[in-house]
Amino acid sequence: MGQTVVQKILAKACGLDKVAVGEIVEPKVDLAMSHENGALVINQFKEIYEGTELPVKVWDPSKIAIIFDHRVPAESSKTATNQMKIRNFVKEQGITKFHDIRGDRMGICHQILPENGYVRPGYVVCGTDSHTTSHGALGAFAFGIGATEMASVWTLGTALNVPVPPTIKVIVTGKLNQFVEAKDIILYLIGKISSEGANNKVIEFHGDTIKNMNISGRLTLCNMAVEAGATSGIVPADEETQKYLKFVAGVQDDIDLVTPDEDAEYDSIVEIDANTLSPQIACPHTVDNVKPIEEVSGITVNQIVIGSCTNGRLEDLKTAADILKGNKVAEHTRMLIFPASGKIYQEAMKLGYFNTLMEAGAVVANSGCGPCLGIHQGALGDGEVALSTTNRNFKGRMGNPKSEVYLCSPAVAAASAIMGFITDPRKIQLND
């Protein structure tokens, strides 16, 4: 019996020929990522060394990435002090993949890693962030862990006790309609299999729709795989992956494409027909409460957010600018834009997207995670409703348990900004 992509990656990382589903393995980690919660990782890491009389040194400083993105620039002295503590540690340990609060390097961790070529197909990537699943978009096995587990990785260079996960094969075929995007595919999938449908499993994406999808779209898919509970999402690496790594991320080395065997054994197979898909909306307060836009159009919205690790990339900003060009954000609605990285910010500026968006009434903030999880800017008032391209709509997610969050694609967010209520982008007249 053949192996899935993740089985192959894990086997290689363990120095084995094959691994079986359910087996517990201890793979070598190729990249270990943290953000501001690195402050807690440092605390736990130092505790591991207590009483050992060994030098407190990470296993390999070149394989650790730390990116400030959750609260940038710091919103409080507490955060600033945590960031300071991390900066000192980075220097002390010689960690080079460090992205501080600077326009030329900053960004959301799940954009910084691919953009800088830190992730390659076949890598084992772990991160102290649940959306680490994103990096499966480049053919890596990437999963979220807690801070103490990261401290253990920093110490040993291996992830302890990883159960080889079963894999769900998702096949997406057909051509997406105008203004139907990767976000709609993943929301539809989560609605179909539920918020726990892939718990402890991997989602492997296949089909011609995926084959024709760029890395930005694939990042959106894998990013939200965790909202179905998945350990990781993964798109087996192909020419598109190679092209992205070479020409966008500037990777010079040879890229090894790891693909699943033809006869790999899957837990289940889910087929999605892209031709018939409408824009999808995840309604409060669970990500699997998904409805086609036809059923929720007309709901009044106080705040629109475009950004985050899910949908803050250049293509997303272009979609928003194309729809908002020559239009105005509705009077009772605020529109906030959080680009996914400084690089994207600069490119969007050059291309004039920000002029268009600001003329329409949008506010462009620096890149960061802030509003998505209600920790930095963009909080909601009591009873307010947000429509957002982010990834979670849990009660209280945007900082107020008395508010509601709907999730959507950038096209739906932009069209709804004009009308001030949830609007199908296919019904908006575009200006040149």
Added chain:
Amino acid sequence: MSKVIYKLGDDISTDIIYPGRFMATVLPTETPQFAFVDEKELNKMLVNNEFEDGSVILANKNFGCGSSREQAVSTLKGYNISIIAKNFARIFLQNSVNLGLNTIQCPDIEANLGDDLEIKENEVINKTTGKSYKIIPLHSARQAIVDAGGLIPYTRKKLLERNK
């Protein structure tokens, strides 16, 4: 005996257990005050210590879904309670094992507020109704971490073995 002191529904997210707005607080000794801070009644009961040691919070499916934030576990570890749920989200369960929070997977559990439960190795007995329910045991590799007293001592032991 363990009393059910609070009942929760499906998909209790880490944003409900430990809202993002308190995430700048990271140290395990400082997080317990914010446990279920928006579930005011539950937070008050915990913070004011209005329960007996070993009491149970009972939830349905997918408890701890969402973020990898370890505060969602350390905040509960600050109290002498157990969490029984039909099942747990992956990262939350793993964090519980790593920090030593007592989480019990019991897919068929049925109990009301105030029921007395007896938690045994393989089953939970509801003493109030007389019914018993099977526990899904932790994988042996995870149990090894619990037995070592958590991931910090477990890793320390491995580190010392490597440096022998």
